[in-house]
Amino acid sequence: MQPMQPPFLPWRERNGKLSPLKLVVFVALFLPAAWTAGSFLLDALGPRPLNEAIHQIGLWTIRFLFISLAMTPARQALQWPRLVLVRRMVGVAAFSYGVIHLALYIGDQSFNLWTVASEIALRFYLTIGFIALLGLTALATTSTDAMIRRLGGRRWRRLHQLVYGIGLLGTVHYFIQSKLNVWEPMIVAGLYGWLMAYRVVAWRTASGRVPLWVLAVLSVAAGATTALGETLYFWLWMGAPPVLVLAANLSLETGVRPGWVVLAIGLAFTAAAVVRAPSKTIRLRPA
Numbered sequence: 001m002q003p004m005q006p007p008f009l010p011w012r013e014r015n016g017k018l019s020p021l022k023l024v025v026f027v028a029l030f031l032p033a034a035w036t037a038g039s040f041l042l043d044a045l046g047p048r049p050l051n052e053a054i055h056q057i058g059l060w061t062i063r064f065l066f067i068s069l070a071m072t073p074a075r076q077a078l079q080w081p082r083l084v085l086v087r088r089m090v091g092v093a094a095f096s097y098g099v100i101h102l103a104l105y106i107g108d109q110s111f112n113l114w115t116v117a118s119e120i121a122l123r124f125y126l127t128i129g130f131i132a133l134l135g136l137t138a139l140a141t142t143s144t145d146a147m148i149r150r151l152g153g154r155r156w157r158r159l160h161q162l163v164y165g166i167g168l169l170g171t172v173h174y175f176i177q178s179k180l181n182v183w184e185p186m187i188v189a190g191l192y193g194w195l196m197a198y199r200v201v202a203w204r205t206a207s208g209r210v211p212l213w214v215l216a217v218l219s220v221a222a223g224a225t226t227a228l229g230e231t232l233y234f235w236l237w238m239g240a241p242p243v244l245v246l247a248a249n250l251s252l253e254t255g256v257r258p259g260w261v262v263l264a265i266g267l268a269f270t271a272a273a274v275v276r277a278p279s280k281t282i283r284l285r286p287a
């Protein structure tokens with residue numbers, strides 16, 4: 001007789017045991033959507049509730065996407081292999097929030113699918129968002145155990161490298177629709193740079209170990225590139241004198257600029273890695 005398989009429940013491990021980590025993450029992933037839905041029902045989303053809901057859910061789409069991109073560095077640098085248990089869940093959440101984001105947009109267009117399709121075809125930032133969502137769909141639908149087995153580990157991993165391009169498209173979509181207020185998209189772009197630079201370092205490391213000082217250097221470089229990127233943006237789009245913008249970016253007098261935030265996040269991550277890794281190196285592959 002075949003042994004009984006435990007029913008598939010997202011908060012259980014493969015052996016059927018309850019995983020507190022999976023349970024906490026599973027519940028947490030619903031909270032932003034529940035908050036937005038509750039605020040909508042209580043009429044607390046301002047004069048254009050549907051548009052506000054599109055914004056809130058769009059923000060969580062990109063946040064979950066970036067959290068899933070940060071899983072591999074976090075797993076390696078913080079020596080926390082169990083994070084792999086929730087990576088798929090967070091990725092699927094990014095996809096689900098992307099679908100809700102599109103559904104809300106369709107609702108905002110009075111369910112006129114012709115208008116939705118022509119807007120997506122004609123507005124560059126919507127076209128980019130749509131391509132990013134198609135990419136997320138490809139990743140989510142190939143995330144089941146059966147699909148991983150069918151594609152084989154190597155092909156599956158290559159397909160899932162699409163996530164780097166999707167992260168870039170999501171960032172550009174966010175950037176363009178933000179128009180003048182680019183404070184948070186700048187931070188997202190800087191963190192994207194950090195995450196990609198980390199991948200390049202990891203790919204090029206033959207020894208399988210990365211010294212922790214490399215993380216600190218990546219953080220300083222990502223912070224400085226973000227400050228330069230913001231300077232370039234205001235110069236090219238608004239003709240603001242680059243020297244003045246850069247000076248304002250580097251001083252803290254005009255508030256905490258994105259470059260500082262990216263630097264602080266990178267250094268906080270490095271500090272956590274220092275505490276977790278007594279050998280002061282990151283082991284990229286399990287021993």
Ligand code: HEM
Binds near residue numbers: 054105
């Ligand atoms: C068919 C796909 C998509 C459509 C039609 C769409 C549409 C929109 C619209 C209409 C807005 C608000 C723009 C405004 O009010 O001026 C928006 C904002 C946004 N979208 Fe999308 N989007 C799509 C896909 C995505 C994807 C895949 C992501 C993330 C990876 C994303 C992330 C965002 C973010 C972060 C914002 C800005 C939120 C804010 O600043 O408050 N969108 N999107």
